[in-house]
Amino acid sequence: MSGDxxxxxxxxxxxxxxxxxxxxxxxxxxxxxxSAADLEAxxxxxxxxxxxxxxxxxxxxxxxxxxxxxxxxxxxxVGEAIDIYVNDRLVAxxxxxxxxxxxxxxMTEIIKPDRA
Numbered sequence: 001m002s003g004d005x006x007x008x009x010x011x012x013x014x015x016x017x018x019x020x021x022x023x024x025x026x027x028x029x030x031x032x033x034x035s036a037a038d039l040e041a042x043x044x045x046x047x048x049x050x051x052x053x054x055x056x057x058x059x060x061x062x063x064x065x066x067x068x069x070x071x072x073x074x075x076x077x078v079g080e081a082i083d084i085y086v087n088d089r090l091v092a093x094x095x096x097x098x099x100x101x102x103x104x105x106x107m108t109e110i111i112k113p114d115r116a
Contacts, residue, residue, distance in 0.1 A: 051105045052083040053096065081108065089113075 054074025066072075076082065084092040084107060093109040 048085075048087050050085045051094065051096075052085065054082075 054076035056072050056074050058072065079095070081093040082096060082105065083090055084094050084105060090111050092107040092111055094105045094107040097104050097106050
């Protein structure tokens with residue numbers, strides 16, 4: 001690509017192709033730690049993550065009668081993929097999982113952005 005301003009990646013292992021030594025692993029860990037420190041500025045950037053479990057149409061008078069613990073039937077079935085959004089942008093699909101009595105989401109497919 002013309003105009004590509006790529007930077008060479010740092011070498012993490014020994015240059016002769018032998019098995020990495022303790023010193024090599026230590027220097028790779030130092031590079032990784034430095035990289036994590038370089039990203040510290042973005043750690044406090046707010047990100048909204050949402051998982052769309054399904055949709056339902058509810059009339060306003062029914063909505064006003066809902067109490068804690070109410071159940072609403074959604075249009076998705078058990079085992080169907082759910083959509084995962086970050087800042088209102090579809091980034092992945094996943095499945096709902098139960099881990100230690102808590103609901104969670106596992107990502108099964110990453111959605112790559114279209115480059116137009």
